[in-house]
Amino acid sequence: MPHASAEPSPRTDVLVAGGGAAGLTLALALKSALRGQLAVTVCDPALSSPPRRDDRAFALAAGPRRMLETLGAWEAIAAEAEPIRSMIITDSRTSDPVRPVFLDFSGDVGPDEPFAHMVEHGALIEALLHRAREAGVVLRAERVLGVDTRPERAVARLSGGGTLAASLVAACDGAGSPLREQAGIGTVSWPYRQSGIVATIAHERDHEGRAEEHFLPSGPFAILPLRGRRSSIVWTERSDNVPALLGLDKEDLLAEIERRFGLRHGKLTLETPPVAWRLQFMVARRFVGDRLALVADAAHVVHPIAGQGLNLGLRDVAALAEAVVGQAALGLDPGSHEVLKEYERARRFDTVAMGLVMEGLNRLFSNDVAPVRLVRDVGLGLVDRMPGLKRFFIRQAAAVAPAAPRLLRGESL
């Protein structure tokens, strides 16, 4: 008897490895469809403690925000989110006293719908956890140690000593994804020699919901509006310069920030100590394996130049959830080759295109060569004068283009 030797593992339909924003949203999206028929389990050792309140804030584009609204998680996040009502882009030397505005994106995606919101990481995770629990997602504070794949199912070994069989494993386990490594899926990557310094700044005057991106020679410097008179800065700097900058005493550091931040917002104070993240570009050679889907950072890491990291991950979630639910709605295997093919087809182009655009933008702007400045400024100026093209950029940035997955358009599955 071939069955007798194998102790049957407990079974779930979809096992989500990693309880970050992407993993939790995926679990919630799957559980919210088909009247909760799919069994969904999230495994992450971090689930044993309350969500870490870190200082990162994300720009959540309109499409992914609609998805969170459809899934019932937005209301709780909205209380702490700040709409981005307009966005300006400048291209200047750091020392220029006045930075002419080359591109001014203002306007909403739809009536009363800003094209993005700034959301703080802790609030996002807390809201998603609450909704996932409410919807009936099984949350286990365990690590997925490895996955053995058989034709009919994947069997995960968990850090608690048990096993769990699943039709599909979604690896939402971050840029260094152990499950991706184990599946033998390689990556293409290169470091940028740039780091992102992130901090929360309080300022005297109101930001009026305006996001600013200043293309300075060392890299883009972004100011993103938070609740109250606060902003999150994402300061891209050559990695060589970072230790010296972070080693400055508070006054000098603040002066450096002020040089880049500008004076429009009045006096600045540091709310949190700045933290540096090394930037890289990484894309997995494949987004799927046998009964395995790589999601969000496990599949790709892009330059944060346009704040697209979280949004790209949530676009993955929307596409994967749609493929899985479409299949399950027909009683078909949610981890089948067909589902995975559909997911990869839906995401691969978008991701690589976005990655290369970010890469190109960064290379184009992170320098101070006069002819290059001229070309890019003429380019940005042209975009600013062509309403159709600008709307295209806004809609792309908001991820609500017509071909987007249903969840991003605010429809349920």
Add this chain to the structure above:
Amino acid sequence: MKSMAAATPGGTIDEAEVARFERIARTWWDPNGAMKTLHRFNPVRIQYIRDHVAEHFGRDARDGRPLEGLSVLDVGCGGGLLCEPLARLGATVTGIDPAPTNVEVARLHADASGAPVTYRRATVEALVAEGARFDVVLAMEVVEHVADVRMFAEACCAAVKPEGMLFMATLNRTLRAFALAIVGAEYVLGWLPKGTHQWEKFVTPDELADALAGGGFRISDETGVVYNPLTGSWRAASDMSVNYMVAATRAQRPSARA
């Protein structure tokens, strides 16, 4: 081996066809194997069945288990490609096939996947004789393999409960079907084993309607299924010149009643 009690020779079964299917039965569940085309085709026919059954019985097609509580008979179930999904949608499914290997493959797979399906090596005529009746009877991609379409259709009709539904899918006997389903799919593209289909056994929609009328049924919906070579997928469409599916219900008043 199995006891011969379950065997029901004769009737509308073509013995040569049964033997041929046994040879390929082992590969039923390999999505890239001999049945690749059927795997690709499967979502279209499941959706067609699910949506029409949901409508007929007043269910919500997307509620996860729209077929809850309905009995379904899949005639010519093969390896169970249709039975398992329908069972997951809530139906109580019985799959029958005259080929013992098919039934064995289907049983093994259902055990491994946990889908509750009852499989039997039997013919629809035998089930009708036992008095078994079902809410939904399916004969998908079967008509073109049977020896006598009229007798087979009548037996399928007889297995349906008074308010139930019957679904059939088959290949139209057109030149296009010959070119695509036999020359194209079997010889040029190698999607199907050579000899899977014989064009003379293909059935036109009119002939199928006649055969169903003989069983007291009327076609309530019909659709073509066409292949999109760019996406490699199948979809329902109005073109019925090659593959097509029909849904049928009992005609209001049985014809030819004295």
